[in-house]
Amino acid sequence: RSVSRGLGDVYKRQVKNYEKMSEKAAALLFAQITLKPDAVLGLATGSTPVGTYRKLTELYRAGRLDCSHITTVNLDEYLGLSAGHPQSYRSFMRKNLFDGIGLSADRTFFPEIPESLSDCRKNTSTSIVGIRNETIQDVETALAEACRRYDKLLRSLGGTDLQLLGIGRNGHIGFNEPGDTFIRNTHTVMLAENTRQANARFFSSIDDVPTRACTMGIGGIFSAKKILLLANGAQKAQALQAAFCGPVTPQVPASILQLHPDVTVIADEAAGQLLADGLSARRKPTFAVP
Ligand code: PGA
Numbered sequence: 001r002s003v004s005r006g007l008g009d010v011y012k013r014q015v016k017n018y019e020k021m022s023e024k025a026a027a028l029l030f031a032q033i034t035l036k037p038d039a040v041l042g043l044a045t046g047s048t049p050v051g052t053y054r055k056l057t058e059l060y061r062a063g064r065l066d067c068s069h070i071t072t073v074n075l076d077e078y079l080g081l082s083a084g085h086p087q088s089y090r091s092f093m094r095k096n097l098f099d100g101i102g103l104s105a106d107r108t109f110f111p112e113i114p115e116s117l118s119d120c121r122k123n124t125s126t127s128i129v130g131i132r133n134e135t136i137q138d139v140e141t142a143l144a145e146a147c148r149r150y151d152k153l154l155r156s157l158g159g160t161d162l163q164l165l166g167i168g169r170n171g172h173i174g175f176n177e178p179g180d181t182f183i184r185n186t187h188t189v190m191l192a193e194n195t196r197q198a199n200a201r202f203f204s205s206i207d208d209v210p211t212r213a214c215t216m217g218i219g220g221i222f223s224a225k226k227i228l229l230l231a232n233g234a235q236k237a238q239a240l241q242a243a244f245c246g247p248v249t250p251q252v253p254a255s256i257l258q259l260h261p262d263v264t265v266i267a268d269e270a271a272g273q274l275l276a277d278g279l280s281a282r283r284k285p286t287f288a289v290p
Pocket of ligand 1: 045046047048049165166167168169172173174
């Protein structure tokens with residue numbers, strides 16, 4: 001398959017199923033950590049990387065992987081859930097990876113939502129239930145500051161060596177949702193309704209899914225030297241096709257990855273079904289003005 005890299009030359013690898021996708025992804029992460037024991041890894045949540053994390057945990061248990069010097073930065077965090085909430089992304093990462101590879105909390109980073117803001121469960125862009133109107137401005141200021149701090153942290157780490165990504169059914173990466181523009185910096189975002197529906201399976205009802213989140217922006221994602229995007233299942237086929245066979249457009253946030261010089265996509269057969277003959281083809285990106 002195509003391995004010479006250039007603009008728009010995404011290396012795509014189709015594998016049979018979720019298991020194989022997870023094996024390949026874990027092998028790449030294993031190689032990255034072996035080559036650079038103090039690597040900075042950008043990590044993702046969601047169902048997609050769970051198998052990859054499981055494989056890494058197995059390698060650790062077998063004594064083959066030393067993670068004691070890595071640093072991790074996660075893509076995003078919900079707003080309105082405390083860090084200890086079982087569905088917070090911090091809890092997710094502890095359960096699915098960090099505890100299993102003996103990674104201490106001080107080497108793992110997330111957008112830090114001030115604890116005092118964790119009660120604002122049902123928040124919209126204009127009102128935050130549970131917080132008095134006059135303090136909303138303060139809340140927004142504190143959130144903007146938290147976003148700035150995350151970008152500062154990313155810069156101080158020199159970006160990530162490898163960024164692991166899933167892809168939303170709507171083409172989002174992290175919580176960079178479809179819109180009129182790509183957003184460079186870490187920012188807060190109203191979650192798209194289909195994103196909340198997709199994530200409702202982790203909550204007792206859709207009403208419990210936060211409406212807002214904080215996400216690394218496209219600039220943070222692009223700070224990665226290498227990007228590894230994973231996709232499995234037929235429900236991701238259209239998003240993958242739009243991202244890698246269509247124009248670069250903020251309506252499909254993942255499409256901007258066509259401009260990154262080192263992207264590997266590993267898709268299972270179901271997710272990659274619409275990429276078929278595009279798998280190893282070189283193509284120059286085209287652009288669509290939103
Ligand atoms: P999923 O989510 O892995 O749960 O499908 C991926 C994403 O939304 O980025």
